[in-house]
Amino acid sequence: MNAPGPSASYRTDTLTFENSFAQLPPAFYTRLMPTPVPSPYLVCASTDAAQLIGLDPAEFTTDDFIQTFAGNRVPSGSIPLAAVYSGHQFGVWAGQLGDGRAILLGDVPGPASGYPTLELQLKGAGLTPYSRMGDGRAVLRSSIREFLCSEALAALGIPTTRALCVVGTDLPVMRETVETGAIATRMSPTFVRFGSFEHWYYKDRKEELKILADYVIDRFYPELRDTPNPYAAFLTEVTRRTARLIAQWQAVGFMHGVMNTDNMSILGLTIDYGPFGFMEAFDAGHICNHSDQQGRYSYRMQPGIGQWNCFALGQALLPLIGTVEDTQAALEPYKAEYQTKLDDLLHAKLGLQTKMPEDGKLVDAAFALLQANHVDFTLFFRRLGSLKIDDAAADEPLRDLVLDRPAFDAWAADYRARLKQENSDDSSRKIAMNAVNPKFVLRNYLAQIAIEKAQDKDFSEIKKLLRVLEKPFDEQPEHESYAQxxxxxxxxxxVSCSS
Incomplete structure (x- = not known):
């Protein structure tokens, strides 16, 4: 495929589609066409996401764009398919799953994505053989949430699938009540997940397991092919990426909500947005998924669940790796990788340029303060950047977030003492902290306001909120209300699994 030049832009009808996944044997997927929807209309689209594939944003308003990403018109070169996979859901083996409402159109050049190509997938495009009891559709509510959060995490610098657009339809979709239907177009170098490997392991089909592993390694990890054991090296790299990803989640207070093995990307991307949430009043035990009765996917559990999922992947790859010892060794880097990444991120959040032996106690005390007072996570770290070493009076906006003022004052005194140890400069530290502590995140209520307007076909709030979230570290004083x-x-x- 020839990627466009630096200034070139594709039209919808000139996007060059292939489908590398379709080159795998038929057992890996089912070829099928999306189910058309009546009278589709554009709800929202991301210019930043479009630029990854060289697509001209002027296309967003064209009928060709809307019909294509509604699933009503299949582009030339596309080989639509739904992939099969399995997985552990809430820690229990769920057996065969698969793309129950997602249809992969194929790969297009991704000149600005860091990968040669990106796959475009329609979520909500109709029934597939893997729909089980589902209807193959998505609703406007959940599609808007996924669209906004995909682009919000990307702007925060967190690895994620991307969202090109949401196309709406007046087709009614039944959830707890009758809702408006929608199709979200998701973008990723691949949608292969941990459960894709578990599927073949639990079916005891080593040949297919090897075909899939070779496909992923050759396409996404070619540098591992020359290692003594490419499959062990693959597991190690996925383990490391997963650990780093979850450290990034923890550092911004992001909660995925449903970290099943079928929702874990083999590239270490955030994938499959459902009942996610950003931490507000801090509680390490917070559960953002109303369906998660046991709290398996609470904020504090995410790092451990990430490791559990990597072990599940390791189990699936054991026949290829060869020995239990080699598999365990491949998984070993998780804890150190997670802790190192989180430590780096927390030092940056606190504006610390050096590392000292007692820093762990200072960090633990900060989170104990947040926990005891249920302090707003995002606002605390953002306002912390304005703290001055020699002027406690400047603390008031930050101090106002904490009910126990004496406890805050005691922690702030220790923090100031630590800053003085490295001769920290207030001005430069604030710049550095504001570059890593976002002012704006996708709070649930902001998404809800946008959704309610969209349900009346007013999409202006989605567009406005997207613009704010695309620059989460900027002050944007004109949008101050979005940071309250x-x-x-x-x-x-x-929010629940139906979200």
């Missing part, structure tokens, strides 16, 4: 504490009514919002 959530209103009281927001405490009643719930």
């Amino acid at each position: 504490l959530p209103p009281d009514w927001a405490s009643h919002l719930e």
